[in-house]
Amino acid sequence: MDYQVFELGDVRLQGGATLRDAKLAYQTYGELNADRSNAIVYPTWYSGQHYDNEWLIGEGMALDPSRYFIIVPNMLGNGLSSSPSNTPPPHDRARFPRVTVHDNVRLQHRLVTEHLGIERLELVTGWSMGAAQTYQWALSHPEVVRRILPFCGAAKTSVHNIVFLEGVKAALTADAAWRDGWYDTQPTTGLRAMARVYAGWGFSQQFYRERIFESELDYGSLEDFLVGYWEALFLGRDANNLLAMLWTWQNADLGATPGCAGIEEALAGIRAAAVIMPAQQDLYFPPEDNEWEVARVPGAELRVIPGAWGHFAGAGMNPVDTAFIDGALRELLAREV
Structure with a gap:
Protein backbone atom coordinates (compact mmCIF):
# COMPACT_ATOMS: atom_id res chain seq x y z
CA MET A 1 0.00 0.00 0.00
CA SER A 158 -24.01 26.30 -10.10
CA VAL A 159 -27.49 25.26 -11.19
CA HIS A 160 -26.20 24.49 -14.69
CA ASN A 161 -23.47 22.28 -13.23
CA ILE A 162 -26.08 20.45 -11.16
CA VAL A 163 -28.07 19.78 -14.35
CA PHE A 164 -24.96 18.39 -16.08
CA LEU A 165 -24.47 16.03 -13.14
CA GLU A 166 -28.11 14.94 -13.29
CA GLY A 167 -27.41 13.73 -16.84
CA VAL A 168 -24.33 11.83 -15.68
CA LYS A 169 -26.27 10.27 -12.81
CA ALA A 170 -29.23 9.31 -15.01
CA ALA A 171 -26.96 7.56 -17.51
CA LEU A 172 -25.34 5.46 -14.79
CA THR A 173 -28.47 4.55 -12.85
CA ALA A 174 -30.52 3.66 -15.95
CA ASP A 175 -28.55 0.40 -16.18
CA ALA A 176 -30.77 -2.39 -14.78
CA ALA A 177 -27.63 -3.96 -13.30
CA TRP A 178 -27.29 -0.98 -10.95
CA ARG A 179 -30.15 -2.37 -8.80
CA ASP A 180 -30.49 0.80 -6.71
CA GLY A 181 -26.89 0.44 -5.62
CA TRP A 182 -27.08 -3.19 -4.50
CA TYR A 183 -25.33 -4.64 -7.54
CA ASP A 184 -23.14 -7.75 -7.32
CA THR A 185 -21.03 -6.75 -10.34
CA GLN A 186 -20.35 -3.24 -11.62
CA PRO A 187 -23.07 -1.84 -13.93
CA THR A 188 -20.70 -1.54 -16.87
CA THR A 189 -23.34 -0.46 -19.40
CA GLY A 190 -24.21 2.46 -17.13
CA LEU A 191 -20.57 3.32 -16.52
CA ARG A 192 -19.90 3.39 -20.28
CA ALA A 193 -22.97 5.60 -20.82
CA MET A 194 -21.85 7.91 -18.02
CA ALA A 195 -18.43 8.19 -19.64
CA ARG A 196 -19.94 9.30 -22.95
CA VAL A 197 -22.10 11.94 -21.29
CA TYR A 198 -19.04 13.20 -19.45
CA ALA A 199 -17.01 13.31 -22.68
CA GLY A 200 -19.16 16.11 -24.05
CA TRP A 201 -18.40 18.31 -21.06
CA GLY A 202 -14.82 17.62 -20.05
CA PHE A 203 -13.29 19.27 -23.10
CA SER A 204 -14.39 22.27 -25.14
CA GLN A 205 -16.07 22.53 -28.52
CA GLN A 206 -12.78 23.80 -29.94
CA PHE A 207 -10.97 20.73 -28.59
CA TYR A 208 -13.29 18.49 -30.59
CA ARG A 209 -13.56 20.78 -33.62
CA GLU A 210 -9.78 20.81 -34.00
CA ARG A 211 -9.55 17.08 -33.18
CA ILE A 212 -6.95 17.69 -30.51
CA PHE A 213 -7.65 14.18 -29.21
CA GLU A 214 -5.89 12.97 -32.36
CA SER A 215 -3.13 15.56 -32.76
CA GLU A 216 -2.02 15.81 -29.13
CA LEU A 217 -3.37 12.71 -27.37
CA ASP A 218 -2.63 10.28 -30.21
CA TYR A 219 -6.05 8.67 -30.50
CA GLY A 220 -6.85 7.38 -33.97
CA SER A 221 -10.45 8.57 -34.16
CA LEU A 222 -13.23 10.06 -32.07
CA GLU A 223 -14.53 6.60 -31.20
CA ASP A 224 -11.02 5.55 -30.18
CA PHE A 225 -10.93 8.51 -27.79
CA LEU A 226 -14.40 7.87 -26.36
CA VAL A 227 -13.60 4.24 -25.64
CA GLY A 228 -9.88 4.41 -24.93
CA TYR A 229 -9.93 7.46 -22.70
CA TRP A 230 -13.44 8.08 -21.36
CA GLU A 231 -14.85 4.57 -21.03
CA ALA A 232 -11.55 3.30 -19.65
CA LEU A 233 -11.56 6.09 -17.06
CA PHE A 234 -14.99 5.25 -15.64
CA LEU A 235 -14.84 1.47 -15.98
CA GLY A 236 -12.05 1.63 -13.40
CA ARG A 237 -14.39 3.26 -10.85
CA ASP A 238 -17.04 1.88 -8.50
CA ALA A 239 -20.57 3.08 -9.32
CA ASN A 240 -21.65 3.75 -5.73
CA ASN A 241 -18.43 5.66 -5.09
CA LEU A 242 -19.10 7.82 -8.15
CA LEU A 243 -22.65 8.52 -6.99
CA ALA A 244 -21.54 9.38 -3.45
CA MET A 245 -18.99 11.89 -4.72
CA LEU A 246 -21.51 13.22 -7.25
CA TRP A 247 -23.85 14.09 -4.36
CA THR A 248 -20.97 15.89 -2.64
CA TRP A 249 -20.28 17.83 -5.83
CA GLN A 250 -23.90 18.79 -6.47
CA ASN A 251 -24.29 20.01 -2.89
CA ALA A 252 -21.01 21.91 -2.68
CA ASP A 253 -21.81 25.32 -1.18
CA LEU A 254 -19.34 27.37 0.81
Whole structure:
Protein backbone atom coordinates (compact mmCIF):
# COMPACT_ATOMS: atom_id res chain seq x y z
CA MET A 1 0.00 0.00 0.00
CA ASP A 2 1.69 3.20 -1.17
CA TYR A 3 -0.36 5.54 1.00
CA GLN A 4 -1.16 6.04 4.67
CA VAL A 5 -4.44 5.90 6.56
CA PHE A 6 -5.55 8.16 9.41
CA GLU A 7 -8.07 6.38 11.63
CA LEU A 8 -10.67 8.91 12.81
CA GLY A 9 -13.09 6.73 14.76
CA ASP A 10 -16.79 7.56 14.61
CA VAL A 11 -17.46 10.90 12.91
CA ARG A 12 -20.71 12.86 13.02
CA LEU A 13 -21.25 14.34 9.58
CA GLN A 14 -22.72 17.74 8.74
CA GLY A 15 -26.03 16.17 7.73
CA GLY A 16 -26.41 14.36 11.07
CA ALA A 17 -25.40 10.81 10.10
CA THR A 18 -22.52 9.07 11.83
CA LEU A 19 -19.73 7.61 9.70
CA ARG A 20 -18.46 4.70 11.80
CA ASP A 21 -14.76 3.93 11.99
CA ALA A 22 -13.96 6.65 9.46
CA LYS A 23 -10.72 6.45 7.53
CA LEU A 24 -8.86 9.16 5.66
CA ALA A 25 -6.29 7.89 3.16
CA TYR A 26 -3.48 10.26 2.28
CA GLN A 27 -0.01 10.44 0.80
CA THR A 28 2.81 12.85 1.51
CA TYR A 29 5.65 14.06 -0.69
CA GLY A 30 8.82 15.61 0.71
CA GLU A 31 9.86 16.19 4.32
CA LEU A 32 8.36 18.41 6.99
CA ASN A 33 10.94 20.94 8.11
CA ALA A 34 12.01 21.52 11.71
CA ASP A 35 9.54 24.31 12.46
CA ARG A 36 6.72 22.62 10.50
CA SER A 37 6.27 25.64 8.28
CA ASN A 38 6.59 24.17 4.76
CA ALA A 39 3.33 22.22 4.45
CA ILE A 40 0.93 22.33 1.50
CA VAL A 41 -2.45 20.58 1.17
CA TYR A 42 -3.54 19.45 -2.30
CA PRO A 43 -6.90 17.57 -2.12
CA THR A 44 -8.15 15.11 -4.74
CA TRP A 45 -11.03 15.59 -7.20
CA TYR A 46 -14.13 13.76 -8.42
CA SER A 47 -13.18 10.08 -8.70
CA GLY A 48 -9.46 10.90 -8.52
CA GLN A 49 -6.99 9.42 -6.04
CA HIS A 50 -3.70 10.80 -4.78
CA TYR A 51 -1.80 9.23 -7.69
CA ASP A 52 -3.82 11.43 -10.04
CA ASN A 53 -2.43 14.59 -8.41
CA GLU A 54 1.22 13.70 -8.88
CA TRP A 55 1.56 15.44 -12.27
CA LEU A 56 1.77 18.79 -10.45
CA ILE A 57 4.37 17.63 -7.91
CA GLY A 58 8.04 17.31 -8.81
CA GLU A 59 11.60 18.53 -8.56
CA GLY A 60 11.94 22.03 -9.98
CA MET A 61 8.17 22.62 -9.95
CA ALA A 62 6.30 24.96 -7.61
CA LEU A 63 5.16 21.95 -5.58
CA ASP A 64 8.73 20.75 -5.15
CA PRO A 65 9.08 17.94 -2.59
CA SER A 66 12.67 18.98 -1.91
CA ARG A 67 11.29 22.26 -0.56
CA TYR A 68 7.74 21.56 0.61
CA PHE A 69 5.88 18.87 2.53
CA ILE A 70 2.91 18.18 0.28
CA ILE A 71 -0.10 16.38 1.74
CA VAL A 72 -2.63 14.86 -0.66
CA PRO A 73 -5.75 13.73 1.24
CA ASN A 74 -8.15 11.45 -0.61
CA MET A 75 -11.77 12.57 -0.69
CA LEU A 76 -14.33 10.53 1.18
CA GLY A 77 -16.01 8.31 -1.39
CA ASN A 78 -13.01 7.89 -3.70
CA GLY A 79 -12.38 4.23 -2.86
CA LEU A 80 -9.33 4.74 -0.62
CA SER A 81 -10.77 6.91 2.15
CA SER A 82 -14.07 5.73 3.66
CA SER A 83 -16.35 5.00 0.70
CA PRO A 84 -19.41 2.95 -0.25
CA SER A 85 -17.08 0.29 -1.67
CA ASN A 86 -15.00 -0.25 1.47
CA THR A 87 -17.33 0.54 4.38
CA PRO A 88 -18.80 -2.46 6.24
CA PRO A 89 -22.57 -2.89 6.74
CA PRO A 90 -24.85 -1.23 7.57
CA HIS A 91 -23.36 1.86 5.88
CA ASP A 92 -21.95 0.08 2.84
CA ARG A 93 -22.84 0.58 -0.81
CA ALA A 94 -26.18 2.41 -1.25
CA ARG A 95 -26.39 3.12 2.50
CA PHE A 96 -23.20 5.19 2.62
CA PRO A 97 -24.07 8.50 4.32
CA ARG A 98 -24.16 11.85 2.53
CA VAL A 99 -20.82 13.66 2.79
CA THR A 100 -20.27 17.39 2.22
CA VAL A 101 -17.19 19.37 1.22
CA HIS A 102 -17.25 20.74 4.77
CA ASP A 103 -17.07 17.18 6.15
CA ASN A 104 -14.05 16.40 3.97
CA VAL A 105 -12.16 19.49 5.08
CA ARG A 106 -13.02 19.00 8.75
CA LEU A 107 -11.42 15.55 8.65
CA GLN A 108 -8.45 16.84 6.65
CA HIS A 109 -7.95 19.54 9.29
CA ARG A 110 -7.79 16.81 11.93
CA LEU A 111 -5.21 14.97 9.82
CA VAL A 112 -3.07 18.09 9.48
CA THR A 113 -3.30 19.35 13.06
CA GLU A 114 -3.90 16.29 15.27
CA HIS A 115 -2.06 13.60 13.35
CA LEU A 116 0.74 15.53 11.63
CA GLY A 117 1.11 18.31 14.21
CA ILE A 118 1.02 21.15 11.65
CA GLU A 119 -0.44 24.52 12.59
CA ARG A 120 0.20 26.50 9.40
CA LEU A 121 -0.19 25.76 5.70
CA GLU A 122 1.75 27.74 3.12
CA LEU A 123 -0.83 26.86 0.48
CA VAL A 124 -3.97 24.90 -0.26
CA THR A 125 -4.65 24.19 -3.93
CA GLY A 126 -6.82 21.81 -5.94
CA TRP A 127 -8.57 21.09 -9.23
CA SER A 128 -12.34 20.81 -9.69
CA MET A 129 -13.78 19.33 -6.47
CA GLY A 130 -10.31 19.93 -5.04
CA ALA A 131 -10.96 23.62 -5.70
CA ALA A 132 -14.17 23.47 -3.64
CA GLN A 133 -12.18 21.96 -0.79
CA THR A 134 -9.59 24.72 -1.20
CA TYR A 135 -12.22 27.42 -0.67
CA GLN A 136 -13.54 25.53 2.36
CA TRP A 137 -10.09 25.32 3.94
CA ALA A 138 -9.64 29.09 3.59
CA LEU A 139 -12.99 29.94 5.16
CA SER A 140 -13.04 27.32 7.91
CA HIS A 141 -9.40 27.67 9.00
CA PRO A 142 -8.15 31.20 8.32
CA GLU A 143 -5.60 30.88 11.10
CA VAL A 144 -3.98 27.96 9.28
CA VAL A 145 -4.15 28.76 5.55
CA ARG A 146 -1.89 31.50 4.15
CA ARG A 147 -2.56 31.16 0.42
CA ILE A 148 -5.06 29.44 -1.87
CA LEU A 149 -5.12 28.64 -5.57
CA PRO A 150 -8.32 26.85 -6.57
CA PHE A 151 -8.32 25.97 -10.27
CA CYS A 152 -11.19 24.90 -12.53
CA GLY A 153 -13.67 24.84 -9.67
CA ALA A 154 -16.05 26.96 -7.65
CA ALA A 155 -17.10 27.80 -4.11
CA LYS A 156 -20.68 26.78 -4.91
CA THR A 157 -21.89 24.39 -7.58
CA SER A 158 -24.01 26.30 -10.10
CA VAL A 159 -27.49 25.26 -11.19
CA HIS A 160 -26.20 24.49 -14.69
CA ASN A 161 -23.47 22.28 -13.23
CA ILE A 162 -26.08 20.45 -11.16
CA VAL A 163 -28.07 19.78 -14.35
CA PHE A 164 -24.96 18.39 -16.08
CA LEU A 165 -24.47 16.03 -13.14
CA GLU A 166 -28.11 14.94 -13.29
CA GLY A 167 -27.41 13.73 -16.84
CA VAL A 168 -24.33 11.83 -15.68
CA LYS A 169 -26.27 10.27 -12.81
CA ALA A 170 -29.23 9.31 -15.01
CA ALA A 171 -26.96 7.56 -17.51
CA LEU A 172 -25.34 5.46 -14.79
CA THR A 173 -28.47 4.55 -12.85
CA ALA A 174 -30.52 3.66 -15.95
CA ASP A 175 -28.55 0.40 -16.18
CA ALA A 176 -30.77 -2.39 -14.78
CA ALA A 177 -27.63 -3.96 -13.30
CA TRP A 178 -27.29 -0.98 -10.95
CA ARG A 179 -30.15 -2.37 -8.80
CA ASP A 180 -30.49 0.80 -6.71
CA GLY A 181 -26.89 0.44 -5.62
CA TRP A 182 -27.08 -3.19 -4.50
CA TYR A 183 -25.33 -4.64 -7.54
CA ASP A 184 -23.14 -7.75 -7.32
CA THR A 185 -21.03 -6.75 -10.34
CA GLN A 186 -20.35 -3.24 -11.62
CA PRO A 187 -23.07 -1.84 -13.93
CA THR A 188 -20.70 -1.54 -16.87
CA THR A 189 -23.34 -0.46 -19.40
CA GLY A 190 -24.21 2.46 -17.13
CA LEU A 191 -20.57 3.32 -16.52
CA ARG A 192 -19.90 3.39 -20.28
CA ALA A 193 -22.97 5.60 -20.82
CA MET A 194 -21.85 7.91 -18.02
CA ALA A 195 -18.43 8.19 -19.64
CA ARG A 196 -19.94 9.30 -22.95
CA VAL A 197 -22.10 11.94 -21.29
CA TYR A 198 -19.04 13.20 -19.45
CA ALA A 199 -17.01 13.31 -22.68
CA GLY A 200 -19.16 16.11 -24.05
CA TRP A 201 -18.40 18.31 -21.06
CA GLY A 202 -14.82 17.62 -20.05
CA PHE A 203 -13.29 19.27 -23.10
CA SER A 204 -14.39 22.27 -25.14
CA GLN A 205 -16.07 22.53 -28.52
CA GLN A 206 -12.78 23.80 -29.94
CA PHE A 207 -10.97 20.73 -28.59
CA TYR A 208 -13.29 18.49 -30.59
CA ARG A 209 -13.56 20.78 -33.62
CA GLU A 210 -9.78 20.81 -34.00
CA ARG A 211 -9.55 17.08 -33.18
CA ILE A 212 -6.95 17.69 -30.51
CA PHE A 213 -7.65 14.18 -29.21
CA GLU A 214 -5.89 12.97 -32.36
CA SER A 215 -3.13 15.56 -32.76
CA GLU A 216 -2.02 15.81 -29.13
CA LEU A 217 -3.37 12.71 -27.37
CA ASP A 218 -2.63 10.28 -30.21
CA TYR A 219 -6.05 8.67 -30.50
CA GLY A 220 -6.85 7.38 -33.97
CA SER A 221 -10.45 8.57 -34.16
CA LEU A 222 -13.23 10.06 -32.07
CA GLU A 223 -14.53 6.60 -31.20
CA ASP A 224 -11.02 5.55 -30.18
CA PHE A 225 -10.93 8.51 -27.79
CA LEU A 226 -14.40 7.87 -26.36
CA VAL A 227 -13.60 4.24 -25.64
CA GLY A 228 -9.88 4.41 -24.93
CA TYR A 229 -9.93 7.46 -22.70
CA TRP A 230 -13.44 8.08 -21.36
CA GLU A 231 -14.85 4.57 -21.03
CA ALA A 232 -11.55 3.30 -19.65
CA LEU A 233 -11.56 6.09 -17.06
CA PHE A 234 -14.99 5.25 -15.64
CA LEU A 235 -14.84 1.47 -15.98
CA GLY A 236 -12.05 1.63 -13.40
CA ARG A 237 -14.39 3.26 -10.85
CA ASP A 238 -17.04 1.88 -8.50
CA ALA A 239 -20.57 3.08 -9.32
CA ASN A 240 -21.65 3.75 -5.73
CA ASN A 241 -18.43 5.66 -5.09
CA LEU A 242 -19.10 7.82 -8.15
CA LEU A 243 -22.65 8.52 -6.99
CA ALA A 244 -21.54 9.38 -3.45
CA MET A 245 -18.99 11.89 -4.72
CA LEU A 246 -21.51 13.22 -7.25
CA TRP A 247 -23.85 14.09 -4.36
CA THR A 248 -20.97 15.89 -2.64
CA TRP A 249 -20.28 17.83 -5.83
CA GLN A 250 -23.90 18.79 -6.47
CA ASN A 251 -24.29 20.01 -2.89
CA ALA A 252 -21.01 21.91 -2.68
CA ASP A 253 -21.81 25.32 -1.18
CA LEU A 254 -19.34 27.37 0.81
CA GLY A 255 -22.31 29.41 2.01
CA ALA A 256 -23.65 26.34 3.85
CA THR A 257 -20.67 26.41 6.23
CA PRO A 258 -22.00 26.41 9.81
CA GLY A 259 -22.32 29.99 11.02
CA CYS A 260 -22.50 31.45 7.49
CA ALA A 261 -25.48 33.33 6.10
CA GLY A 262 -24.91 32.39 2.47
CA ILE A 263 -22.31 32.37 -0.27
CA GLU A 264 -21.57 36.10 -0.37
CA GLU A 265 -20.82 36.25 3.34
CA ALA A 266 -18.70 33.12 3.02
CA LEU A 267 -16.58 34.52 0.19
CA ALA A 268 -16.14 37.81 2.05
CA GLY A 269 -14.82 35.81 5.00
CA ILE A 270 -11.80 34.42 3.12
CA ARG A 271 -8.57 35.98 4.40
CA ALA A 272 -5.90 33.98 2.58
CA ALA A 273 -4.03 35.44 -0.37
CA ALA A 274 -6.00 34.06 -3.31
CA VAL A 275 -5.40 33.42 -6.99
CA ILE A 276 -8.54 31.92 -8.52
CA MET A 277 -7.91 30.21 -11.81
CA PRO A 278 -10.68 29.05 -14.17
CA ALA A 279 -10.07 27.59 -17.62
CA GLN A 280 -11.14 29.72 -20.56
CA GLN A 281 -13.54 27.18 -22.09
CA ASP A 282 -14.53 25.18 -19.00
CA LEU A 283 -18.12 23.99 -19.50
CA TYR A 284 -18.56 23.04 -15.81
CA PHE A 285 -17.01 26.07 -14.14
CA PRO A 286 -16.94 28.93 -16.68
CA PRO A 287 -14.74 31.96 -15.93
CA GLU A 288 -17.74 34.25 -15.39
CA ASP A 289 -18.72 32.20 -12.32
CA ASN A 290 -15.27 32.75 -10.86
CA GLU A 291 -15.38 36.45 -11.79
CA TRP A 292 -18.42 36.75 -9.54
CA GLU A 293 -16.52 35.03 -6.73
CA VAL A 294 -13.33 37.04 -7.15
CA ALA A 295 -15.32 40.26 -6.81
CA ARG A 296 -16.36 39.08 -3.34
CA VAL A 297 -13.11 37.60 -1.99
CA PRO A 298 -10.95 40.36 -0.46
CA GLY A 299 -7.82 40.95 -2.55
CA ALA A 300 -8.36 37.93 -4.81
CA GLU A 301 -6.90 37.76 -8.31
CA LEU A 302 -8.56 36.11 -11.31
CA ARG A 303 -6.16 34.41 -13.71
CA VAL A 304 -7.72 32.51 -16.63
CA ILE A 305 -6.01 29.47 -18.17
CA PRO A 306 -6.17 30.12 -21.93
CA GLY A 307 -6.73 27.49 -24.57
CA ALA A 308 -9.03 24.76 -25.83
CA TRP A 309 -8.74 22.08 -23.15
CA GLY A 310 -11.73 23.24 -21.12
CA HIS A 311 -12.15 21.71 -17.68
CA PHE A 312 -9.35 19.26 -18.32
CA ALA A 313 -6.84 22.09 -18.59
CA GLY A 314 -6.47 21.29 -14.88
CA ALA A 315 -5.84 17.57 -15.31
CA GLY A 316 -2.16 17.59 -16.26
CA MET A 317 -2.80 16.32 -19.78
CA ASN A 318 -0.82 18.89 -21.74
CA PRO A 319 2.45 20.68 -20.94
CA VAL A 320 1.26 24.19 -21.83
CA ASP A 321 -1.53 24.23 -19.26
CA THR A 322 0.62 22.47 -16.70
CA ALA A 323 3.28 25.18 -17.09
CA PHE A 324 0.64 27.91 -16.73
CA ILE A 325 -0.72 26.45 -13.49
CA ASP A 326 2.76 25.73 -12.15
CA GLY A 327 3.85 29.30 -12.90
CA ALA A 328 0.91 30.76 -11.00
CA LEU A 329 1.62 28.51 -8.03
CA ARG A 330 5.26 29.55 -8.09
CA GLU A 331 4.35 33.26 -8.09
CA LEU A 332 1.80 32.85 -5.29
CA LEU A 333 4.22 30.89 -3.10
CA ALA A 334 6.85 33.61 -3.59
CA ARG A 335 4.41 36.31 -2.50
CA GLU A 336 4.88 37.78 0.97
CA VAL A 337 1.67 37.38 2.97
